Amino acid sequence: MPHLSIIVAIAENWGIGKDNELLVKIPGDLKHFKEITTGHMVIMGKRTWYSLPNRPLPNRVNMVITDVPDEELEDGCLMAYSIEDAVQKADPEKESFIIGGGMIYKQFLPLADKLYLTRVHKDFNADTFFPEINFEDWELISEEKHPEAKETAGFEFTYQIWERIKSS
Numbered sequence: 825m826p827h828l829s830i831i832v833a834i835a836e837n838w839g840i841g842k843d844n845e846l847l848v849k850i851p852g853d854l855k856h857f858k859e860i861t862t863g864h865m866v867i868m869g870k871r872t873w874y875s876l877p878n879r880p881l882p883n884r885v886n887m888v889i890t891d892v893p894d895e896e897l898e899d900g901c902l903m904a905y906s907i908e909d910a911v912q913k914a915d916p917e918k919e920s921f922i923i924g925g926g927m928i929y930k931q932f933l934p935l936a937d938k939l940y941l942t943r944v945h946k947d948f949n950a951d952t953f954f955p956e957i958n959f960e961d962w963e964l965i966s967e968e969k970h971p972e973a974k975e976t977a978g979f980e981f982t983y984q985i986w987e988r989i990k991s992s
């Protein structure tokens with residue numbers, strides 16, 4: 825079983841996206857995302873792939889999941905045709921990152937052993953949401969608060985890393 829980690833930015837109301845775009849620009853979050861995921865496989869649904877302004881994400885193996893049999897997208901990404909197929913194609917020796925979107929997070933949450941959350945402390949109008957996390961199954965291993973963003977972005981946010989301690 826590969827080491828599967830989820831990385832996601834979540835609003836207070838659990839929104840993660842609207843109209844196939846991110847909800848908000850979070851100061852420093854793209855850099856944070858790049859630092860954590862560079863050198864690793866990133867696994868995403870086809871809608872998230874098409875939402876990326878620049879594809880593929882550089883210096884990462886990009887894997888895109890689709891239900892369309894044998895579909896191949898542009899050069900630069902590997903394809904998977906089911907969750908099981910993606911799990912099988914991930915490197916069992918390395919941490920791989922589930923990078924969205926809503927459908928993919930929902931199916932991978934039970935399989936993930938680590939969560940990298942950017943918790944945005946504000947509600948946003950959204951059409952895509954992160955599934956409910958039972959925090960009793962997880963242990964908070966690091967937390968970094970960013971109250972200063974209130975001035976520049978209009979909201980505070982917190983980086984958190986959680987490790988699974990049990991399965992529901």
Ligand SMILES: NC(=O)c1ccc[n+]([C@@H]2O[C@H](COP(=O)([O-])OP(=O)(O)OC[C@H]3O[C@@H](n4cnc5c(N)ncnc54)[C@H](OP(=O)(O)O)[C@@H]3O)[C@@H](O)[C@H]2O)c1
Pocket residue numbers: 831832833834839840841842843844845846847868869870871872873875889890891892904905906907923924925926927928929931952
């Ligand atoms: N806040 C964040 O950190 C964050 C991160 C990433 C994305 N997002 C947001 O999330 C939204 C997109 O999420 P979404 O839920 O609409 O789409 P998605 O999860 O990115 O992609 C959905 C697509 O993935 C494929 N798929 C899903 N489950 C599958 C399975 N079991 N087997 C085979 N293929 C499967 C299907 O592709 P086919 O239709 O080709 O079969 C499906 O249409 C956007 O608003 C985006 O900006 C937010």
